[in-house]
Amino acid sequence: MAELLVSAPAKINLHLEVLGLRPDGFHELAMVMQTLDLADQLSIRPTADGAISLTCDRQDLPTDGSNLVVKAGELLRARVGLPELGAAIHLHKRIPIGAGLAGGSSNGAAALVGLNHLWGCGFSSAQLHAMAAELGSDMPFCIAGGTQLCFGRGEQLEPAGLEAAPALGVLLIKHPQASVSTPWAYGRCRELRSDFYLEAEVEFEQRREALRTGALLAGLRGEAALPPIRNDLQAVVEPEVASVREGLALLRQATGALAVAMSGSGPSLFALFPNAEAAAAAHTQLAVDLAAAGFEAWCCRCTGCGVTLG
Numbered sequence: 473m474a475e476l477l478v479s480a481p482a483k484i485n486l487h488l489e490v491l492g493l494r495p496d497g498f499h500e501l502a503m504v505m506q507t508l509d510l511a512d513q514l515s516i517r518p519t520a521d522g523a524i525s526l527t528c529d530r531q532d533l534p535t536d537g538s539n540l541v542v543k544a545g546e547l548l549r550a551r552v553g554l555p556e557l558g559a560a561i562h563l564h565k566r567i568p569i570g571a572g573l574a575g576g577s578s579n580g581a582a583a584l585v586g587l588n589h590l591w592g593c594g595f596s597s598a599q600l601h602a603m604a605a606e607l608g609s610d611m612p613f614c615i616a617g618g619t620q621l622c623f624g625r626g627e628q629l630e631p632a633g634l635e636a637a638p639a640l641g642v643l644l645i646k647h648p649q650a651s652v653s654t655p656w657a658y659g660r661c662r663e664l665r666s667d668f669y670l671e672a673e674v675e676f677e678q679r680r681e682a683l684r685t686g687a688l689l690a691g692l693r694g695e696a697a698l699p700p701i702r703n704d705l706q707a708v709v710e711p712e713v714a715s716v717r718e719g720l721a722l723l724r725q726a727t728g729a730l731a732v733a734m735s736g737s738g739p740s741l742f743a744l745f746p747n748a749e750a751a752a753a754a755h756t757q758l759a760v761d762l763a764a765a766g767f768e769a770w771c772c773r774c775t776g777c778g779v780t781l782g
């Protein structure tokens with residue numbers, strides 16, 4: 473059977489608010505996530521030998537059973553109950569690794585959607601969503617993509633209700649040597665901030681409603697100026713990671729930047745601009761300083777889609 477190509481986009485957080493701790497030990501979150509036109513590509517060839525193999529053009533990425541692509545294939549195969557199903561998967565990596573851009577989650581989401589199609593499993597979107605949520609908090613969002621409010625662990629999605637993806641241009645940067653462990657960032661957040669965590673569901677719901685009706689969504693709809701971006705993990709990571717402090721200071725110098733923030737648990741950083749041309753101009757403006765400080769940079773646009781079969 474022919475190879476199937478699946479696109480797995482990166483995301484940024486336009487809002488990441490830690491509300492409190494959940495009984496399952498995860499954090500209760502209120503977020504806005506946005507997919508970008510920076511994407512990895514999976515090529516998947518189905519086999520009937522019961523082996524799910526993964527290769528990648530980045531040698532530093534584990535391709536064993538710890539990779540969410542392999543985990544997604546194994547979960548899907550177990551649910552459909554056909555152990556002879558196999559796949560040879562190649563991952564063409566463009567999204568920086570360990571960056572807070574959900575690259576790994578998006579790869580896993582792409583494997584779920586692609587293998588569901590190739591193996592003819594016939595799972596519905598709701599069933600895939602549930603399997604994605606079992607594998608990782610960001611994975612349901614990666615399947616859906618676009619601009620979404622994400623609650624609970626991050627797996628409960630509500631479309632932001634925009635007519636189209638925001639026309640914003642995005643300048644994304646990451647220091648190749650920097651990486652932040654997501655469990656570490658949340659653990660540190662708990663150490664530093666848990667005295668301020670909310671506890672009651674009614675308080676969580678007030679914060680969700682404030683996000684639904686607040687300045688960020690009005691700004692994304694173009695009805696008002698974009699407010700500063702809130703990322704509660706940034707306050708935790710910034711003091712500990714020099715490249716985050718340095719990168720934020722550089723991005724704040726960009727002409728025309730509407731907002732500057734860290735994505736997810738970092739260490740990738742981004743600046744938003746009114747359009748893609750302004751992001752490209754800022755990239756040119758900062759190119760020498762970014763290169764001198766060792767940062768990689770990407771100019772991106774927001775997209776309305778998640779995982780896409782090609």
Ligand code: C5P
Pocket residue numbers: 497498499500501607608609610624625626654655656658659
């Ligand atoms: O769900 P995922 O595997 O992406 O989460 C990685 C880690 O991040 C979790 O093990 C947990 O330490 C932390 N986390 C959290 N609360 C969330 C999401 C993630 O504490 N809502």
